[in-house]
Amino acid sequence: MQIVIAAANKLISASELMLATLRTDLVPVPVSLEFSVKANRELEEQLKPGAEILVGDISHPLEIVLVQPVKSQTIKDDRRIGAISCIAVLSGCKKLLTHAERAAILEQTSFNSAIRACGAKNIRLGDDLPLPEFICLKGRLPTARLALYLQQEAAVICFRSNKLCVLKLDALFKQEAVMKLDPSEVHWLNSGQKEKLQKSSYVSVEQDGSTVIGDDTATAGQAVIQKAGLDARQLKNLEKVLLPRGVLHRSLSMQLSAGMLVEINQTKYVILTAAHQVETGAVGGNVGSATKLWLASL
Known part of the structure; x- marks a missing residue:
């Protein structure tokens, strides 16, 4: 590296x-x-x-x-x-990691505009998505606010072709897999209880206060969360989440990055996190390099 x-x-x-x-x-x-x-x-x-x-x-x-x-x-x-x-x-991106020095309130905007409004003036997105509104008050953490609105739009930010890109989760899984893996290479995370904790159902109330909207599809042990001011589209988006399914260790593979797909037994999984580590042994200790991948499904 x-x-x-x-x-x-x-x-x-x-x-x-x-x-x-x-x-x-x-x-x-x-x-x-x-x-x-x-x-x-x-x-x-x-x-x-x-x-x-x-x-x-x-x-x-x-x-x-x-x-x-x-x-x-x-x-x-x-x-x-x-x-x-x-x-x-x-x-x-440093401005996104520090508490906002002033409020950013935007309507009928985009993620690109929201990021720039939070102080990241030198960042431009490759692929962008429209955003009905974006609010980050003074003193709030921009990354947390961006994550909230990404969830409401069922989208993620990834880095590819040397650019930041905002992609819908559905579009993410329409890509071609970059490689096929044997299931024996993966340490699978099979926990029904953990899956229930990571996924929730969401409901809201119409402006007249008379109708609850959203799909109450929760199973036993799964939370139902009330969200104010969201429409049915946003509530449905909130229920689309990436669930971690397994962890994979392999030799250093710098070409692999988060947002790419791999295929295992004809099922596509997205790389949620890719960590590439190099130890040189410059002061003694271990020498080596490896890549660790966290895989997730929609």
Whole structure:
């Protein structure tokens, strides 16, 4: 996994990099990188909050949002080896991770406009969806508000072709699977009780207060939640959720990312999260690389 500090055009070498985990998820900020390097004066000056880095084949830079000095327990040349631990997200998304400095109230808008209204001015979506309204009051967390409206539209945000995209869940599963897997490769998560906790039914009340709308399809042990001010379309969308079905470990496969489909026994599953991890053994310990995938169904 190549990590380059953009401003200095410096490649962090294998002798400097200790551990790196690149994650893609189906969430409002869909790409993140956690990495640790051996501390030295050059890297301490270059790895600062706000610094941009380039990772692998991702052309969109990532911005460092957290830097934490670490004193390791490893001794070399009679000195304790120091480290720098960093977290980076897609450049331009930092504003979505901090509490809103002012309110954003939009009507007949889109997810692209909502994201920009929350302060992510440099982000433009590849695929977008209309949005009847969007409200994020001052002091609220934009990612939480975006997640709420994504759920109401039965949609997710993913990163593909080096762009943020908003996709309907139904459209997500109309894609072609990128690979076929044997069921024995997957650690299946078979828990009926957990599934009931992860899925709910939703109801609402018409403006005149006389009619309850929405499908009360809850089974035993499944919650029925009242949501004010939503129409029947939005209530139906709320019941479309991605349920985790299994976890898969495989050799490092950087080409796999969240939002792609895999096929197992003629059934399509979406990659909910893809985590690619590299350990260099730069200060001793394990050496290796692997990819972990979380699979989900609709």
